[in-house]
Amino acid sequence: MFEQLTQLVQQFGDDAVVKNSAIPNEHNEGVINEAGNSIFSGLQKIASEDGGKQLTTLFQGKSIDSSNPVVQQLTQQLSGSLGEKFGLSNDTSSSVAGSMIPKILNSLVNKAKDPNDNSFQVSDIINAVTGNSSQASGIMDTISKYGMQFGLDQNADGKVDTADVLEVAKSNGGIGGFIGKLFNRK
Structure with a gap:
């Protein structure tokens, strides 16, 4: 990075x-x-x-x-x-x-x-600036929390996780579609 x-x-x-x-x-x-x-x-x-x-x-x-x-x-x-x-x-x-x-x-x-x-x-940027620490997972948790607010919880289980990524990947063109949706890019 x-x-x-x-x-x-x-x-x-x-x-x-x-x-x-x-x-x-x-x-x-x-x-x-x-x-x-x-x-x-x-x-x-x-x-x-x-x-x-x-x-x-x-x-x-x-x-x-x-x-x-x-x-x-x-x-x-x-x-x-x-x-x-x-x-x-x-x-x-x-x-x-x-x-x-x-x-x-x-x-x-x-x-x-x-x-x-x-x-x-x-994730690479966050890992680089946090030194791959547990702090990186905290930041990713924060992104997950905001992901809930942006409707990224595809399976309505109350969290944004790998299952949601896979669901979006099936319908929106892969991981790029998920990341695009996270950052409001279609």
């Missing part, structure tokens, strides 16, 4: 970092690497602090912008880190973080929601 996140950071770092005259060229690679590390560690911190509620909300959202609490927290963390490690001004650090974070998270979430894109899976 970290490799895929790094690819997204590099993709969106071109405009925000490489083409940014306020960032000395010798810092471009370091700034981009710091962005990836900061996002990953920030997601880990968010997952550990609130039991994954914000991450669950993030993956269920339609669009991620600067008003999203996860974006705000990650932007603040990256901005501070860039100023501290590379001596960038507050304006430059905030601009870079504010430009990159929403784009990266939007791309990450959209790829995880896309049943035709196997490069990211929600």
Whole structure:
């Protein structure tokens, strides 16, 4: 998962970092690497602090912008880190973080929601940021709880589980159909 996140950071770092005259060229690679590390560690911190509620909300959202609490927290963390490690001004650090974070998270979430894109899976992302701990199962439980609210309990047994996945898979085009339904994609 970290490799895929790094690819997204590099993709969106071109405009925000490489083409940014306020960032000395010798810092471009370091700034981009710091962005990836900061996002990953920030997601880990968010997952550990609130039991994954914000991450669950993030993956269920339609669009991620600067008003999203996860974006705000990650932007603040990256901005501070860039100023501290590379001596960038507050304006430059905030601009870079504010430009990159929403784009990266939007791309990450959209790829995880896309049943035709196997490069990211929600469970893989959650396992990566929680370190495969019991916390991952708690986050998946939260997703299951919200899945109940979205009508994903196909067999009316009071929980969203493998049996429901199989039922949706039969009628909606496989596991991708289930994930698509979970994230309101048909």
